[in-house]
Amino acid sequence: xxxxxxxxxxxxxAKVASRxxxxxxxxxxxxxxxxxxYGAERRxxxxxxxxxxSRDDIMERGLVSDPDIVIVMDETLLSDPQAMPLSGLKxxxxxxxxxxxxxxxxxxxxxxxxxxxxxxxxxxxxxxIGKSVLSSLAAGVASRIAGIGEEALKGALEKELSGIIxxxxxxxxxxxxxxxxxxxxxxxxxxxxxxxxxxxxxITLPFETARVSSPAINATGNTPLRRTxxxxxxxxxxxxxxxxxxxxxxxxxxxxxxxxxEDGYPYADYDNCKGCLVCAEECxxxxxxxxxxxxxxxxxxxx
Amino acid sequence: xxTSTIRSIKELPPEENMLxxxxxxxxxxxxxxxxxxxxxxxxxxxxxxxxxxFTLLTIYPFSPFRNSWLYTAMACAPAGAQxxxxxxxxxxxxxxxxxxxxxxxxxxxxxxSAYDMALSSTSGAIYRNLDFYYICYDNEAYGNTGFQxxxxxxxxxxxxTTPPGKEVPVGSQxxxxxxxxxxxxxxxxxxxxxSPAYPVDLMNKFKKAEQFKGPKxxxxxxxxxxxxxxxxxxxxxxxxxxxxxxxxxxxxxVHGEVEHTYVPKKFKPVExxxxxxxxxxxxxxxxxxxxxxxSIQEMVDEYWKKHELLx
Ligand SMILES: Cc1ncc(C[n+]2csc(CCOP(=O)(O)OP(=O)(O)O)c2C)c(N)n1
Ligand code: SF4
Ligand code: SF4
Ligand code: SF4
Numbered sequence: 227x228x229x230x231x232x233x234x235x236x237x238x239x240a241k242v243a244s245r246x247x248x249x250x251x252x253x254x255x256x257x258x259x260x261x262x263x264y265g266a267e268r269r270x271x272x273x274x275x276x277x278x279x280s281r282d283d284i285m286e287r288g289l290v291s292d293p294d295i296v297i298v299m300d301e302t303l304l305s306d307p308q309a310m311p312l313s314g315l316k317x318x319x320x321x322x323x324x325x326x327x328x329x330x331x332x333x334x335x336x337x338x339x340x341x342x343x344x345x346x347x348x349x350x351x352x353x354x355i356g357k358s359v360l361s362s363l364a365a366g367v368a369s370r371i372a373g374i375g376e377e378a379l380k381g382a383l384e385k386e387l388s389g390i391i392x393x394x395x396x397x398x399x400x401x402x403x404x405x406x407x408x409x410x411x412x413x414x415x416x417x418x419x420x421x422x423x424x425x426x427x428x429i430t431l432p433f434e435t436a437r438v439s440s441p442a443i444n445a446t447g448n449t450p451l452r453r454t455x456x457x458x459x460x461x462x463x464x465x466x467x468x469x470x471x472x473x474x475x476x477x478x479x480x481x482x483x484x485x486x487x488e489d490g491y492p493y494a495d496y497d498n499c500k501g502c503l504v505c506a507e508e509c510x511x512x513x514x515x516x517x518x519x520x521x522x523x524x525x526x527x528x529x
Numbered sequence: 530x531x532t533s534t535i536r537s538i539k540e541l542p543p544e545e546n547m548l549x550x551x552x553x554x555x556x557x558x559x560x561x562x563x564x565x566x567x568x569x570x571x572x573x574x575x576x577x578x579x580x581x582x583f584t585l586l587t588i589y590p591f592s593p594f595r596n597s598w599l600y601t602a603m604a605c606a607p608a609g610a611q612x613x614x615x616x617x618x619x620x621x622x623x624x625x626x627x628x629x630x631x632x633x634x635x636x637x638x639x640x641x642s643a644y645d646m647a648l649s650s651t652s653g654a655i656y657r658n659l660d661f662y663y664i665c666y667d668n669e670a671y672g673n674t675g676f677q678x679x680x681x682x683x684x685x686x687x688x689x690t691t692p693p694g695k696e697v698p699v700g701s702q703x704x705x706x707x708x709x710x711x712x713x714x715x716x717x718x719x720x721x722x723x724s725p726a727y728p729v730d731l732m733n734k735f736k737k738a739e740q741f742k743g744p745k746x747x748x749x750x751x752x753x754x755x756x757x758x759x760x761x762x763x764x765x766x767x768x769x770x771x772x773x774x775x776x777x778x779x780x781x782x783v784h785g786e787v788e789h790t791y792v793p794k795k796f797k798p799v800e801x802x803x804x805x806x807x808x809x810x811x812x813x814x815x816x817x818x819x820x821x822x823x824s825i826q827e828m829v830d831e832y833w834k835k836h837e838l839l840x
Pocket of ligand 3: 492
C-alpha cells in the first residue's frame with residue numbers, strides 16, 4: 227500500500243489534490259481512500275490531506291502518520307512547527323517540494339535526507355492558469371510519483387473538477403497544467419522500508435481536565451511571531467519616487483503591517499504581510515507594484 | 530471623554546491595538562473593520578467573542594490583542610458580556626478594582642451569531658440596557674464553517690447551502706434580515722452601520738457612541754474573499770461599492786432616531802457590485818437572470834425612496 231500526505235495552505239487545494247489522486251487511483255484499478263484534516267483553519271493556515279492506494283482491500287483508517295510520499299505544496303511549511311510535513315516519513319520515502327530550487331539545493335536548504343523531487347508548480351499555475359491554485363497540479367505531480375496512468379489522471383480531473391469549476395475553459399487549463407506537471411517529472415520507483423526514522427516520536431496527548439486543556443493566554447500581542455508572511459504569493463514593493471506619503475496604504479492594510487520609515491515613507495513588515503495587495507489596489511498613484519514572492523531566496527528582504 | 534471628530538485618514542490614531550500574524554484570510558474585510566474599531570475603542574477593553582472566524586484570531590498560545598479576550602458559544606456572547614460587566618461593576622463597588630482600571634465590554638460576532646443564533650440573547654441584553662459595545666462583522670454567511678446560508682445572506686447569493694441549480698437558479702431566495710431595524714425597535718441609545726471602506730465615518734461613530742451608557746451596536750458589512758469569491762486585493766473596493774450602490778446604507782440611530790451619515794451623490798448600479806463576485810456569477814452566466822437582477826436593484830431603490838434620499 228502507498229500512503230501519501232499532502233501539505234498545503236488553506237486555499238491552495240491540498241484537499242482537492244488528494245481527492246483527484248484517490249479517484250485517479252480508483253480509475254486505474256486500485257482501491258483508494260482520500261480525506262482532509264481540518265483544524266481551526268482559514269485561508270493560508272497549514273492544511274493536511276491524505277490518500278491511501280492499494281491493490282488489496284484497505285483496512286487501515288485514520289490519519290497517515292507514516293507516509294511513503296509527502297507532497298509539500300508550499301515550501302515555507304517545511305520550517306513551520308505547526309505543519310512539520312516530513313514527520314513520520316518512512317525510510318526511502320519521497321518528498322515532493324513546490325519550489326524553484328533544485329532537489330539538491332532543497333535538500334541542503336532544509337536538511338532533508340530523503341529522495342527529493344522539485345518543481346515550481348506555483349509558477350506553472352501562474353503561467354498556465356493565471357492564478358495560484360495548485361490542486362490539479364499537485365494531483366498531477368502525486369499521480370506521477372505514485373505511478374498512476376495518464377488516462378486515469380485525466381478522468382479523475384474531469385470527474386472531480388467539473389463539480390467545482392463551472393467554467394469549461396478554466397477546467398481545460400487546469401487539466402493542461404496538471405498533465406504538464408505529470409509529464410515534466412521523471413517516473414520514480416517508490417521503494418520504502420516499513421520503518422520510520424529513529425527519533426521520530428509520535429506524541430499522544432492524555433485526556434486533560436477543562437482547566438488544563440483550555441488554558442488562558444497570559445500574553446498580549448504576540449501573534450507577529452507566527453510569521454504569516456509565509457502565506458504570500460506576491461509581495462508589495464514601494465516606489466518612493468512616486469509615493470506622495472498620503473497614508474492610504476497604511477490605513478487600508480487589513481493586517482496593519484505597514485509602517486513608516488524615518489522619512490515618512492511606508493514599508494511593509496514582510497514577516498507578516500500576507501500579500502493581499504489591498505495596498506497596491508488602493509494606492510491612488512500606483513506607487514506599489516506586485517512582485518512574485520520566492521521565499522527561499524529572499525530572506526534578506528524578509529527582514 | 531473625547532468626542533471630537535476626525536476628518537481624514539491622516540487623523541486616524543496611530544496606535545495599533547490588534548497586531549498582525551492572525552489566522553484571518555488575506556484581505557479579510559472584517560479584520561480591517563476590527564483594526565479600526567480597536568483604534569477607536571483603545572486597549573482598555575475586554576472582547577467577548579462568539580464562535581466564528583474571529584475566534585481563530587486568538588489561538589493558544591497566541592493573541593493579536595493588547596486587551597483581554599473571552600471566547601463564548603455562538604448563541605451567548607451578550608450573556609457573557611453581562612457576566613463580565615457585572616463582575617467589573619461588583620469589583621469596583623467593593624473597592625477591589627480601581628475605577629481607573631475599568632474596562633469597556635465589547636461583544637464581537639459574525640452575522641450567523643448576530644442575526645440568527647444570538648438574536649435572543651442580544652435582545653435580552655439590549656432590553657436590560659447592558660452597558661456594552663456590540664460589533665457584528667457581517668460577511669453574509671456562516672464563514673468559518675464553509676460559508677453556509679445565514680439570516681444575513683442576501684437574495685440571489687450562492688452560499689454553501691444555497692447552491693444555484695436547475696430548480697432554483699437564483700441561489701438564496703430569502704431576503705436579508707434587517708438587523709438594524711430589529712435592534713432599533715428596542716430603542717437602545719446608539720446603533721450604527723459601518724464599513725471598512727469608510728474608516729473616518731466608522732471612527733467618528735465610535736467616538737459619538739462613547740457618550741452613551743447602555744447598548745452601543747455596530748454592524749459592519751465586510752467583504753470576505755474566499756466566501757464571496759474575489760481577489761483579496763479588491764476587498765476595500767467591494768466594501769466601497771456596497772455603499773456606493775446603496776446596498777449598504779451608512780447610518781446611525783440615536784435613541785431610535787435614524788440618520789444617514791453618507792448618501793452617495795450618484796448611486797452606482799448594483800450590478801457593478803454583484804458582477805465582481807463569484808457568489809453572484811450565476812446571475813450573469815450562462816444566462817442573465819434579468820428578473821433577479823431587476824428585483825435586487827428595485828429593492829435598493831425602494832429603500833432610498835422610502836427615506837426620501839433618492840436623487
Ligand atoms: C451552537 C453552535 N453551533 C455551531 C457551531 C459551529 N460553528 C462555529 S463557527 C460557526 C460559523 C459562525 O458564523 P458567523 O457567526 O457568521 O461568523 P463567521 O464564521 O462568518 O465569522 C459555526 C456554525 C458552534 N460553535 N456553536
Ligand atoms: S499586501 Fe496586504 S498585508 Fe501586505 S502590506 Fe499590502 S495590504 Fe498589508
Ligand atoms: S498609498 Fe501610495 S502614495 Fe499613498 S502612502 Fe501608500 S504608497 Fe504612498
Ligand atoms: S472567511 Fe471571510 S470573514 Fe472569515 S476570516 Fe476569511 S475573509 Fe474573513
